[in-house]
Amino acid sequence: MKATLVRTSLTGIAGLTLAAASLFAATAHAADTISVVTFGGAYEAAAKKAFFEPFTAATGIGFSTESYDGGLAKLSAMEQAKNPTWDLIDLESNDAITGCDEGLLRKIDRKSLGNTSAFIPGSIMDCAVAAMVWSTVYAYDTTKLKTPPTTINDFFDLKKYPGKRGLRKSPKVTLEWALLADGVKSADVYKVLGTPAGVDRAFKKLDTIKPSIVWWEAGAQPPQLLSDGAVVMTQAYNGRIDDAVHKDHKPFESVWDGQVYDFEWWGIPMGAKNGDAAAKFIVSASSAQSYADLTKYIAYAPPRKDAIPLIAKDRLNDLPTAPANFKHALQINASFWADNADQINKRFQVWLTQ
Structure with missing residues (x-):
């Protein structure tokens, strides 16, 4: 009887020791x-x-x-x-x-x-x-434009740079660009966009290039649009253009003026x-x-x-925050879009069909 108790106790102690060791190992x-x-x-x-x-x-x-x-x-x-x-x-x-x-x-x-x-x-x-x-910029094929575009205004200038424009199928960044190209200062973009008149102004500017817009929805599309010659310029994520240049050896150039950056x-x-x-x-x-x-x-x-x-x-030179690239940058206002995305998206969808 005693021997059985001792064995049982030892077995229990051993089991507890193993359990403790396992718990310690898992914790560690x-x-x-x-x-x-x-x-x-x-x-x-x-x-x-x-x-x-x-x-x-x-x-x-x-x-x-x-x-x-x-x-x-x-x-x-x-x-x-x-x-x-x-x-x-x-x-x-x-x-x-x-x-x-x-x-x-x-x-x-x-x-x-x-x-x-x-x-x-x-x-x-x-x-x-x-x-x-990271940032949203626009890019072009250096082999297809004799005079390189340098400003956000050039993106909207169909007389100086005739041809199609690639834009993400979203009002975010697109409306900010429209206001910048219409003369609104970076510091005032969200003040203006936060008013009905400001939203009207942005869409009115977009109207000037609407027939020339090629819409894209995936980040891989802009480099392909440039490669295919489907657009003269396209909005794009800076990392995608960088990959196309350094990994695929494409003759693309990013324009940093008016870049909209985010963290x-x-x-x-x-x-x-x-x-x-x-x-x-x-x-x-x-x-x-x-x-x-x-x-x-x-x-x-x-x-x-x-x-x-x-x-x-x-x-x-490839980075959004390089001093030369960051001069006219605009930080996206995430709070603004969190508060206004639904309303502006509805307006954007209606505008697309008009």
């Missing part, structure tokens, strides 16, 4: 791995090289990655269930704003970022830090199991050197001004 593994969700593709590949791998080398903390299409539905469901499985999330501007407002994202400790005056204005939110800057963001879900490790990562990824390193792999720009001197001069 969790602490050593940040679960990150991104939009995938070329940007995630570049982020791995510039951000993830150096952080792992310095701290021993690794990453497990998952791709998504944006939005807050899944994050909101995690919050309601009190079971977040993500530690770090790649966010668009409107989702970063909404996620913070709805309490889905953890607050950022600004002091941990060091000299915040080095950051471009608007690149730090209460609950997110900019991971990079992509790092945020930490509220209650993230490894939120502290994710916060350390954000500090690391927000250094001038890390931002500069990203440009080696993709043409997205640093949100820090002090990263510019660390970038190779031949690469700097």
Whole structure:
């Protein structure tokens, strides 16, 4: 009887020891791995090289990655269930704003970022830090235009540059460009667009090129439109044109005047199991050197001004925030579009059919 009790006790102790060891191992593994969700593709590949791998080398903390299409539905469901499985999330501007407002994202400790005056204005939110800057520009084929266009006005000038224009089938950026080309200063664009008269003015300017517009819906289309000669100029994402030039050796040139830029963001879900490790990562990824390193792999720009001197001069010309390219840039107003997108989209759809 005693022997049986002893064996049972020892077996129980051994079982508890093994369970504790397993729990410790699982906890240690969790602490050593940040679960990150991104939009995938070329940007995630570049982020791995510039951000993830150096952080792992310095701290021993690794990453497990998952791709998504944006939005807050899944994050909101995690919050309601009190079971977040993500530690770090790649966010668009409107989702970063909404996620913070709805309490889905953890607050950022600004002091941990060091000299915040080095950051471009608007690149730090209460609950997110900019991971990079991308922009919408327009581009043309240098072999097909004798006189290169240089301003946003040239995009709307069908007399000087006859031919088709490629535009994304969306009022976002398109209406901003129309107002800029109609003489509205960058600082006043959203004041004007926030009025019925301003919206009318933007559509009236678009009317001047409407018969010449070729609409596109996917980011891969603008370079193809230029290659096929279907358009003389096209609105495009700067990274797509950069890829076409450097990887596909296309004779394209971007026009930066009137570029509309936006940030992509790092945020930490509220209650993230490894939120502290994710916060350390954000500090690391927000250094001038890390931002500069990203440009080696993709043409997205640093949100820090002090990263510019660390970038190779031949690469700097490809980036939205290069001093020469950033002179007449307009930051997209995510809050404006969050508040007005439905109403303006309805107007845009009606205008398309007229």
